[in-house]
Amino acid sequence: MRDKKKRASITDVAKRAKVSITTVSRVINSVTTVSSRNRAKVEEAIAYYKFKPNVNAQRLATGVNNAIGLVIPGYPGIFYSFYAIELIRGVGHACETLRLDLVFHISNANNPINTHNVGGVIFADIIENHTHVEHLVHMGIPCVIINNKVKDLDVGYIAIDNYSGGKQAAEYLFGLGHKKIATITGTLTTQAALERFNGFKEYLDQQGVLLPDEYIYKGDYSRRCARLAAEEFFGRQDPPTAVFAASDEMALELIAYLLEQGYKVPDDVSVIGFDDNPACLYGPVGLTTIRQPLFEMADESVRALHAILQGKSKKQKHKVLIPDLVIRESCAPHTKA
Numbered sequence: 001m002r003d004k005k006k007r008a009s010i011t012d013v014a015k016r017a018k019v020s021i022t023t024v025s026r027v028i029n030s031v032t033t034v035s036s037r038n039r040a041k042v043e044e045a046i047a048y049y050k051f052k053p054n055v056n057a058q059r060l061a062t063g064v065n066n067a068i069g070l071v072i073p074g075y076p077g078i079f080y081s082f083y084a085i086e087l088i089r090g091v092g093h094a095c096e097t098l099r100l101d102l103v104f105h106i107s108n109a110n111n112p113i114n115t116h117n118v119g120g121v122i123f124a125d126i127i128e129n130h131t132h133v134e135h136l137v138h139m140g141i142p143c144v145i146i147n148n149k150v151k152d153l154d155v156g157y158i159a160i161d162n163y164s165g166g167k168q169a170a171e172y173l174f175g176l177g178h179k180k181i182a183t184i185t186g187t188l189t190t191q192a193a194l195e196r197f198n199g200f201k202e203y204l205d206q207q208g209v210l211l212p213d214e215y216i217y218k219g220d221y222s223r224r225c226a227r228l229a230a231e232e233f234f235g236r237q238d239p240p241t242a243v244f245a246a247s248d249e250m251a252l253e254l255i256a257y258l259l260e261q262g263y264k265v266p267d268d269v270s271v272i273g274f275d276d277n278p279a280c281l282y283g284p285v286g287l288t289t290i291r292q293p294l295f296e297m298a299d300e301s302v303r304a305l306h307a308i309l310q311g312k313s314k315k316q317k318h319k320v321l322i323p324d325l326v327i328r329e330s331c332a333p334h335t336k337a
Contacts, residue, residue, distance in 0.1 A: 016045040049203055051129035068305055069102035069118040073127045074106045082248070082277040083294060087124050087146060090298025098306050102252035107132075115141055120305045122146060124298075127190055142308045144301045148191050149320065156316035158301040162192045165290040165323040166199030168242045168333075169272050172288075172325055174207055177334040182215035182240035183248050184229045193221075196246050196274060215240055219250060220254060226250035228259040240335050241269060248273035248280055248289055255285055255330065286328030293321050 002076070016020045021037050026034045027042040034042075045051070070091050072084055079085070090187040095102045112132045113121060120142035126133055130153075136143050139154055145157040173181050183200055186193030204211050211225030214236065217229035226245060230253075233239055245251035255265050263269050265285045273280065276291035300319065307313040 003264055006290060007024065007285050008051045010051075012047040012049060013042065013051050016048060017041040019107045037127045052225040060087045065119045066099065066309070067103055068095065068302065068309075069103045069105055069115070070124065071107045071113050071121060071129060071132075072124040073103045073129070074111075082275060083280070084124070086294035087161035087298045090295040091122060091302055093295075094299040094302030094306075100302070100306065115139070119309045120144070122301050122305060123148075125190060125192070126150070127187075142305055144305045144317070145231040146301050150319075156301075156304050156315060156318060157318050158304065158317070159321070160192070160292045160297060161320050161322050162292075163199035163244070165292065166196035166201075166244075166246075168199075168323070168325045169196075169274070169290055170200045170203040172327075173242045173244065173270060173272060173331065174204065174209060176242070176270065176331060179209055179334070180215070180238070180240045181209065181211065181242045181244065182217070182229075182233050183211070184219045184226055184243065184245045184254070186246035187220045188218055193246055200244055219246065221249060223245045223249055223253035226253035227257055230254050234261065234263070239269075242331070243269065243271050245273050248275040248277040248287060251287055251289070251330075252277075252279060252283055255283060255287070259284060266330050270331040270334070272322075272331055280326075280328065285330045288328045288331045289325045289326050291326045292323045297321055311332065 010021055010024050014024045017024065017038070019042060023034060024042050027039050057180050070088070082174065092102060101145065101259070103118050107113060107129065115121065115136065120138060122144050123129055123133060124146045125148050126145055133143055133145070133153060133155060137155060143155040145155055148157060149159045149160050150157050170181070173233065183197065185197045188194050199262055201211050215233070215266070217225070217232060219225035219229060226249070233243065243254060245254055251271050252301055255271055258265050265271055273289040274292070276289050280287035280289055304317040
């Protein structure tokens with residue numbers, strides 16, 4: 001009899017259960033076509049040997065690669081970014097639930113992910129990776145894009161209606177009576193930032209509210225650019241009474257600057273952000289913001305990719321989630337003439 005102290009193989013389990021290796025693999029991967037009798041025999045053999053499946057062996061036996069890649073664009077401060085952390089948390093949660101392995105890759109166009117070890121890839125936006133995605137599609141590797149509505153490639157996407165988010169910010173500030181409204185944009189080469197800006201500006205245009213160039217600061221989501229924008233806006237003789245920042249990080253830095261300069265928020269200046277970062281709750285002023293469901297978006301992207309890898313879906317999933325306005329203390333009606 002085999003010494004149980006030695007590491008058991010899938011072959012040992014199959015021999016003890018008197019079934020094929022394929023049947024053992026199906027039980028391990030929770031395939032429902034295995035009979036209850038065979039499933040019980042395999043489970044007994046697994047318990048007898050205290051067998052732990054070898055991931056690579058599983059993939060070879062089943063023909064299914066249960067590892068997925070997550071590609072996030074590399075940018076300064078990525079591991080301090082609420083956006084990136086929430087995406088990683090959502091993807092990781094879904095992978096744990098679905099028993100998937102995760103290969104994490106910080107990338108740009110010059111550093112593509114090694115696809116030999118993954119069955120599919122999730123891209124957290126495709127700022128510089130469009131060519132890479134196109135190559136993977138050509139190779140037949142399933143891809144899902146987070147936060148970018150891709151129209152020119154056969155890929156799935158789970159995105160946010162950023163246009164609606166920008167419009168909601170403008171509508172709320174306008175509804176409070178503000179007419180001199182400025183904005184600090186995100187990186188406008190990204191679809192998300194451009195759509196937020198367009199939704200914001202077009203709503204104000206429809207209401208006959210001018211958004212002059214001096215009230216637009218083209219930022220990059222960083223606190224540094226928010227401070228530079230604040231210095232420009234409030235160094236003018238006619239400063240804005242309200243500001244929409246395209247991220248909470250920028251909005252929080254803007255508030256810090258205003259308080260340093262003796263302004264009262266929201267009595268003198270109203271500020272609205274975008275993300276719903278938990279930091280919004282703990283500053284000197286609770287930040288009104290547009291909540292984007294990052295965790296849900298990431299979780300759903302994994303489930304969409306998993307369905308394709310398991311052969312449960314042949315269609316690429318395209319879904320757009322609507323962000324929500326979260327009202328706190330940083331905005332107030334404009335009462336001054």
